[in-house]
Amino acid sequence: MRKKTFPRGTHPPEYKHYTEGQRLExxxxxxxxxxxxxxxxxxxxxxxxxxxxxxxxxxxxxxxxxxxxxxxxxxxxxxxxxxxxxxxxxxxxxxxxxxxxDGKDTPHPDMKGTKDPFSLKPEDIRSKVRDAGIVGMGGAAFPTAVKLSPPKGKAIDTVIINGCECEPLLTSDYRLMLEYTKDIINGAELVRKAAEAKRIIIGIEDNKRDVFELFKQKMNGFPGETALLKTKYPQGAEKNLIYALLKREVPRGGLPFDVGVVVQNVGTAKAVWDAVSSGTPLYERAVTLSGPGLKENKNLLIRIGTPFKHAVEYCGGLKEGANMLVMGGPMMGLAQWNLDTPVIKGTSGLIVWEEEAFPEEFPCISCGRCVSHCPMGLVPTRLMNYSRHGYYQEAEKWGVLDCVECGCCQYICPAKIPLVHWIRVGKNAITSMKRKKKS
Ligand code: SF4
Ligand code: SF4
The missing domain is CATH 2.40.50.100 (RNA polymerase II/Efflux pump adaptor protein, barrel-sandwich hybrid domain)
Structure with a gap:
């Protein structure tokens, strides 16, 4: 079978074996x-x-x-x-x-399910999704109810359920797909109904063939299919996934609904099913705890608001020499400075490293590797230089706002230049200048 994919990108070591066999606890x-x-x-x-x-x-x-x-x-x-x-x-x-x-977990009386969730009207599903506080659980945390309500004239034909989990080390989505297969499919069908789309495509990378086969069997009777994608980073980024599956290109500055698509992560689909079928709002999520600096590696279902420290202690604590905790995956995650910081709706992983956190930076050797790997077709070295020296207008002209901060350029750079850091500086400066102009 031909595997679908997108141009450029990279394939860092996966290291999923640390946790892929760990059931969600x-x-x-x-x-x-x-x-x-x-x-x-x-x-x-x-x-x-x-x-x-x-x-x-x-x-x-x-x-x-x-x-x-x-x-x-x-x-x-x-x-x-x-x-x-x-x-x-x-x-x-x-x-x-x-x-x-208080340790009692006394439920709020508003948590009431719906007898026949599939009989609900699209607007009722959207209203339940909004009420349950559901956001994109792949990390971007975009409000799901907004994604399901495209502006007039932008009809959705396809719902893509993102089962790629392309970040190294993370396996919380993989475990959800294995352990909650039917809930995810039911949630995908509710998303399809809410978006008034015709079909569902569940995209899964070929390093998870077991879940691909599982979904293929269980999708029977639902209007959709399961698609196998080449394992490549960042396959799970919305624009890359849409291109890989449908060969549609989201325009510069545009959103998936500009090409008739809604993309939802598998965790989001499960949250939609929980909210509509049992009235459970989003107060818990699946998180992978992994990395060489952690005594035990696990997949956990963690209540929102739980301090990182509590979860790390459950994994036996930090190893001697652990020197950095990242929230998210190693490519796109954010370094943390305080273990009292809580798990939020967008926390897919907590990764602990014990190696040098900030390697020495060398001058650019103009090798062009960052350019040939950028999945968005950008020139990262140029964006970095403009942002670093405050030439924000030039950075914008060269497409800095199209950068999805995937980290491919920085990962591949032999000079260890913190390209994404400087690109983020440029993006933040341009966004706040635009905000000031508006107000
Ligand atoms: S410039 Fe942005 S989109 Fe391109 S590789 Fe770097 S981080 Fe990814
Ligand atoms: S990969 Fe690094 S060294 Fe090579 S051109 Fe890009 S910034 Fe320069």
Missing amino acids: KLEPPEKVFIPLNQHFGKPADPLVSKGEEVLLGQKIGDSDELFSATVHSSVSGKVLFVKEHPHPLGSPALTVIIAN
Whole structure:
């Protein structure tokens, strides 16, 4: 069978064997959870609770009137200790609801399921998805209800379910696909109905042939197919996946719905099924804990708001010499500085390294490897130089905003230049200049 793929990219060592055989275990929630009100792309939610208030498991504790936002729910039952700033995995401290867990997990009465989820109208599914605070769980945390409501004139024909998990070391999606196959397929069908699309394609890389075969069998009766993709990084990036499966190119600055597609991660599909079938909002997610700096490697189902420290201790703690913890995968993940920082909706992995975190940088030798590997067809060395020296207009002209921060260029660079760091600096500067102009 011909395997589908996209041009350029790279294939770093996978190291999935550390955890691919580890079943998902439920991690007991900690004594205190720290639930940030901004865990998604868009405006942070406003708090709905205050200090001293009793809350129930699954209770809504944050919401917003903005379209680009997401609701936030309590992941335990207990008492609100504070609503205040706390370390956040994306960098600056953020407004966080801190709850003392009473250990009872008393469910909120709003958590009610639907008898026949497939009989719901598209708008009812979208409303349940929004109410459950579901966001893209591959890491981007884009509000799912927004993705399912394309603007007028942009009809969706295909829903792609992203089962690539192309980042090295991560296997939480792989375990979800093995252990919750039917829930993911049911969720995909609800996504298809909500987006009013004709078909589903479940894209799986060929390093996960067992789940590919499993999905092929269980998709029977659903309007869709399972597609095998070549194992290559970043196969799971939306634009690459759409090209690999449908040969459609999302225009520069555009979104998947510009080419009639919605892409959802397998974890998101499962969350949609949970929300609609049993009324369970997004307060728990699958996370891989792996890497040479960790005593035991595991796949865990972790309540949102659980401090990294609690999960790391469950894995036997850090090895002597561990010197960096990254949230996400090794290619796109973000280095963390505080183990009190909590797991959020976009936390796919916690990776601990024991090697040199910041290798010595050498001058560019103009080898062109970063250019020949960039999946977006950009010139990373040029983008880095413009951003590093403050020529932001030039950087924008050369497409810096199209960079998906996949890290291929930096991984492949023999001079060890922190290309992605400088590209991010340029992107952030341009975005904040645009925001200032608007306001
Ligand atoms: S420039 Fe951006 S999109 Fe291209 S390889 Fe580098 S990080 Fe990836
Ligand atoms: S890969 Fe590194 S050394 Fe080669 S051209 Fe790009 S930035 Fe320069």
